[in-house]
Amino acid sequence: MSEPQAPKKPAARAGRSFELPEHLKSYKGVWVFVEHDRGAVHPVSWELIGEGRKLADTLNAQLAGVLLGGPDDPLDRFASEAFGFGADLCYMIRDPVLKGYRNEPYTRGLTRLVNEHQPEIVLLGATSMGRDLAGSVATTLATGLTADCTELKIDGASRALAATRPTFGGSLLCTIMTLAYRPQMATVRPRVMSMPRADAGRTGLIVESWLGLLETEVVTKLIDFIADADSDANHLAYADVVVSGGKGLKNPENFRLVRELARVLGGEVGASRPVVQAGWVEAARQVGQTGKTVRPRLYIAAGISGAIQHRVGMEGSDVIVAINTDPNAPIFEFAHFGIVGNAMQVLPALTEAFHSHLPVRERQAA
Amino acid sequence: MHVVVCIKQVPDSAQIRVHPVTNTIMRQGVPAIVNPYDLFALEEALRLKDRHGGRVTVLCMGPPQAEEALRKCVSFGADDAVLVTDRAFAGADTLATSYALASAIRTIGLDQAVDVVFTGKQTIDGDTAQVGPGIAKRLGLQLLTYVSRIVELDLGSAHITVERRAEGGVQVLHTALPCLITMLENTNELRFADMDSMVRAARFEVRKWNKDAAGVQDASKIGLKGSPTVVSKVFGPTPRAEKAEMFSVEQSSARDAAVTVVEKIFTRNPALRQDLLERQGA
Numbered sequence: 139m140s141e142p143q144a145p146k147k148p149a150a151r152a153g154r155s156f157e158l159p160e161h162l163k164s165y166k167g168v169w170v171f172v173e174h175d176r177g178a179v180h181p182v183s184w185e186l187i188g189e190g191r192k193l194a195d196t197l198n199a200q201l202a203g204v205l206l207g208g209p210d211d212p213l214d215r216f217a218s219e220a221f222g223f224g225a226d227l228c229y230m231i232r233d234p235v236l237k238g239y240r241n242e243p244y245t246r247g248l249t250r251l252v253n254e255h256q257p258e259i260v261l262l263g264a265t266s267m268g269r270d271l272a273g274s275v276a277t278t279l280a281t282g283l284t285a286d287c288t289e290l291k292i293d294g295a296s297r298a299l300a301a302t303r304p305t306f307g308g309s310l311l312c313t314i315m316t317l318a319y320r321p322q323m324a325t326v327r328p329r330v331m332s333m334p335r336a337d338a339g340r341t342g343l344i345v346e347s348w349l350g351l352l353e354t355e356v357v358t359k360l361i362d363f364i365a366d367a368d369s370d371a372n373h374l375a376y377a378d379v380v381v382s383g384g385k386g387l388k389n390p391e392n393f394r395l396v397r398e399l400a401r402v403l404g405g406e407v408g409a410s411r412p413v414v415q416a417g418w419v420e421a422a423r424q425v426g427q428t429g430k431t432v433r434p435r436l437y438i439a440a441g442i443s444g445a446i447q448h449r450v451g452m453e454g455s456d457v458i459v460a461i462n463t464d465p466n467a468p469i470f471e472f473a474h475f476g477i478v479g480n481a482m483q484v485l486p487a488l489t490e491a492f493h494s495h496l497p498v499r500e501r502q503a504a
Numbered sequence: 505m506h507v508v509v510c511i512k513q514v515p516d517s518a519q520i521r522v523h524p525v526t527n528t529i530m531r532q533g534v535p536a537i538v539n540p541y542d543l544f545a546l547e548e549a550l551r552l553k554d555r556h557g558g559r560v561t562v563l564c565m566g567p568p569q570a571e572e573a574l575r576k577c578v579s580f581g582a583d584d585a586v587l588v589t590d591r592a593f594a595g596a597d598t599l600a601t602s603y604a605l606a607s608a609i610r611t612i613g614l615d616q617a618v619d620v621v622f623t624g625k626q627t628i629d630g631d632t633a634q635v636g637p638g639i640a641k642r643l644g645l646q647l648l649t650y651v652s653r654i655v656e657l658d659l660g661s662a663h664i665t666v667e668r669r670a671e672g673g674v675q676v677l678h679t680a681l682p683c684l685i686t687m688l689e690n691t692n693e694l695r696f697a698d699m700d701s702m703v704r705a706a707r708f709e710v711r712k713w714n715k716d717a718a719g720v721q722d723a724s725k726i727g728l729k730g731s732p733t734v735v736s737k738v739f740g741p742t743p744r745a746e747k748a749e750m751f752s753v754e755q756s757s758a759r760d761a762a763v764t765v766v767e768k769i770f771t772r773n774p775a776l777r778q779d780l781l782e783r784q785g786a
Contacts, residue, residue: 154728156734175670175671175672176672180671238675239670239675240677241637241646241647241649242646242647245641265671266668266669266670266671267670267671269633269634269637270637270647270649270650272634272637273598273633273634273635273637274637274638274640274641274647276599276634276638277599277637277638277641277642278641280599280732281599281732282597282599282731282733283598283599283632283634283733284733285631285633285634286631293736304631305629305630310738310739310740311738311739311740312735312737312738312739313735313736313737313738313739314734314735314736315733315734316732316733316734317734318732357646358646358679359677359678359679360675360677361665361676361677361678362675363670363673363674363675363676364667364673365672365673366672366673366674378779379780403780404780421690427631428628428631435773435779436769436773436776446740446741449741456773456776459765459769460748465750465752470748471743471744471748472741472743472744472748473748474746474749474772475748475749475750475765475768475769476748476749476750476751477750477753477761477762478750478751478752478754479753479754479758480753480758484758484761486758487758487759487761487762487763488762488765488766490759490762491759491762491763491765491766492766492780495763495766495767495770496777496780496781
């Protein structure tokens with residue numbers, strides 16, 4: 139990404155063309171790399187299919203999923219799921235060399251498909267797989283790649299992808315475009331886009347291709363995969379309720395008030411970046427641009443001021459409740475309910491209110 | 505063995521302030537630091553040197569004052585430092601940056617062949633994580649991203665085994681040197697700089713290369729010219745149309761405010777209450 143500068147007039151930059159060369163004008167269609175591992179598709183791929191559908195409709199183009207995998211991977215099932223979420227077709231390469239993710243063969247596969255079918259936009263999840271692959275493929279194709287986008291749109295004038303992302307550690311947003319190169323590539327983090335609804339009746343076309351790479355030609359070998367022990371922190375991104383704490387809690391001991399409220403609500407604990415940097419809470423619990431993006435039904439932020447880098451990680455939540463002593467804290471600009479007060483007093487009061495409220499209502503309903 | 509560590513000098517983003525009216529970055533007084541993620545790469549490189557001998561070269565692309573960041577790395581034990589600095593590099597995006605750094609690494613390798621290139625996971629100002637993979641691709645190095653542990657490095661057979669952080673687990677990968685490793689954060693603890701090293705760093709002559717010295721062959725691939733991406737707009741967040749409904753603990757007790765807010769949440773979102781009840785029942 140370029141250093142964000144004051145908006146400039148493109149024509150003023152000598153020696154740099156913003157015109158799409160003639161031979162790149164035939165690039166059409168929106169692609170989503172469908173990431174899967176150990177028998178399941180990463181949800182971020184479906185979130186991108188949902189977003190890609192909107193872009194494809196705006197461009198009046200087709201939306202395709204890209205599936206690479208080994209002979210035993212259920213790629214056909216993944217393809218029908220992709221059609222259900224909105225893809226028109228799926229490009230597929232099935233090869234023993236593609237069993238388990240490795241950079242080299244996956245880069246070869248995706249690059250080959252792009253060169254063969256020439257899409258104008260390629261989207262990938264900003265996961266450890268998607269970021270690894272996107273950087274290699276974009277360099278091979280010598281095209282533009284924008285990381286961790288929070289909004290994707292089609293620019294009215296140029297019909298190019300306008301990819302917005304936080305910049306400078308999340309203190310500002312910038313919109314980036316790839317005007318004279320194709321395809322335009324972007325990654326988006328899990329949960330930034332909402333999950334589309336599946337329509338089981340939708341079908342599509344599968345286009346199979348081949349890799350043209352032998353195992354003996356691949357230098358890196360995948361020896362083993364050690365799965366993580368199931369940790370609650372892994373559920374944070376997809377939790378229905380998240381209670382997060384920030385520096386306003388004053389000290390790490392007060393974080394127990396956050397945990398108690400989360401427990402009563404059956405939710406997960408989140409944290410702001412300063413709190414994680416201070417070592418109060420494990421890094422896996424950080425909500426924000428450099429942490430996890432969450433979209434719970436209920437998000438409660440206690441003692442968090444609401445810097446952009448935090449905001450982009452949680453503003454997709456259905457209901458946002460913010461507690462802060464400063465009535466001018468930025469978080470109140472995007473919360474639905476704001477409580478001006480000391481989190482150390484308000485958190486226990488909320489815990490009690492939820493605790494008494496829920497069972498009482500249950501009895502009334504019964 | 506010869507290890508190259510790519511670092512970047514970045515503004516300490518924790519101290520960045522944005523002008524509330526003009527939405528421009530207020531750089532004055534913001535300290536420049538070595539990108540914190542790069543220090544995990546540096547420490548891992550120094551450990552390889554401790555174990556296998558050889559030397560560590562730190563490499564940075566940036567303005568002349570980035571020399572300070574390289575000196576810092578020398579104080580921790582790097583043997584050599586190269587600053588690639590030229591106005592022609594200005595405005596580079598990740599593709600153009602990876603071209604410039606790859607050219608410099610090729611040039612560094614002319615003295616002694618490079619076995620491993622390290623980068624941090626990403627920078628704290630750009631956060632893209634794209635330059636490492638870009639360099640690897642340009643130099644034809646095996647790419648190992650998000651490495652959490654180097655299990656084994658065998659210089660004799662020129663092979664390396666690492667653990668790589670993936671979604672939901674860790675991949676164990678075995679590959680041949682030379683390779684490029686992007687090091688995951690919190691995987692090691694940076695050593696202290698001893699007095700001798702600090703003195704050495706203060707007097708150290710950082711090598712400064714312009715684009716020609718760095719071995720850049722195609723000037724159309726660096727700087728703004730070599731960057732496919734265009735920053736079309738920089739802006740602050742848009743306020744939400746709907747204003748938050750505010751409650752103050754000063755006007756009522758914390759208890760009253762909490763009870764009212766809980767009522768409001770459930771009125772606004774009745775399905776949520778039902779879901780929470782079912783969750784409690786489960």
